[in-house]
Amino acid sequence: MTAAPPARAQPGRPAQISREQIVAAALEGDMDTLTMRELAARLGVTHGALYRWVPGRDALLDLISEVMVERILPADEPHGTRWRSWLARLAWAMHDEFLAVPGYATRTARPHRHNPASFGRLRNGVIQAFLAAGVSPDLAEQSWYIFGTSIVSWLAAQETPLDLGDSAPRFELFLDSLLRGLPAREPGIARPLDGT
Numbered sequence: 001m002t003a004a005p006p007a008r009a010q011p012g013r014p015a016q017i018s019r020e021q022i023v024a025a026a027l028e029g030d031m032d033t034l035t036m037r038e039l040a041a042r043l044g045v046t047h048g049a050l051y052r053w054v055p056g057r058d059a060l061l062d063l064i065s066e067v068m069v070e071r072i073l074p075a076d077e078p079h080g081t082r083w084r085s086w087l088a089r090l091a092w093a094m095h096d097e098f099l100a101v102p103g104y105a106t107r108t109a110r111p112h113r114h115n116p117a118s119f120g121r122l123r124n125g126v127i128q129a130f131l132a133a134g135v136s137p138d139l140a141e142q143s144w145y146i147f148g149t150s151i152v153s154w155l156a157a158q159e160t161p162l163d164l165g166d167s168a169p170r171f172e173l174f175l176d177s178l179l180r181g182l183p184a185r186e187p188g189i190a191r192p193l194d195g196t
Helices: 019-026 036-043 047-053 057-072 080-099 104-109 116-132 137-159 171-181
Strands: none
Touching: 019 036, 019 057, 036 047, 036 057, 057 080, 057 116, 080 104, 080 116, 080 137, 080 171, 104 137, 116 137, 137 171
16 A cells, blocks of 8 residues: 655645644744745745735834733733732743743844834833822933843843852842832932042
8 A cells, every 4th residue: 555645735825824823833943034935934825925914124123022022011001009020920921921032022122224214112100100100201211221221131130140140140139229219319419520
């Protein structure tokens, strides 16, 4: 008895793929060198077919940002006295999701074009947390900048660790110190003049 020949792919519409599948395939390797052709191969679709779902590299990076923000942003709104615990949950989600993808935190820490929709959702959530803490909109904006750059920079440093001694830096200590210092307040001491 002879084995039946393998089934040939039928022409027609390619199989549907989801946003999550596209993002998962994109995050399997180095995002800096990923090409659309390589992504199509990972997904088992043709290069041309991939463009039906994602029209180019910028759109792919926007899609990755959207999915990552959906994964990390808490479902509830920050309010009242729970603003600090809301930010802690967000920071831990960033820790877990960013470090699960080698190079993602480092890439995010570098200056680049951010997806305005997903980045805006993240920014607005963090600003709302600081407004719930009772600071002015200007200080809430400053606090967002401090929070965002601090978390992403710490995570990027974990991907390319510095030799800081025998003890590994602990995220919970870093986060506790950061959140104790936030929200930003107007400094009580002005910048010193040179020579004084």
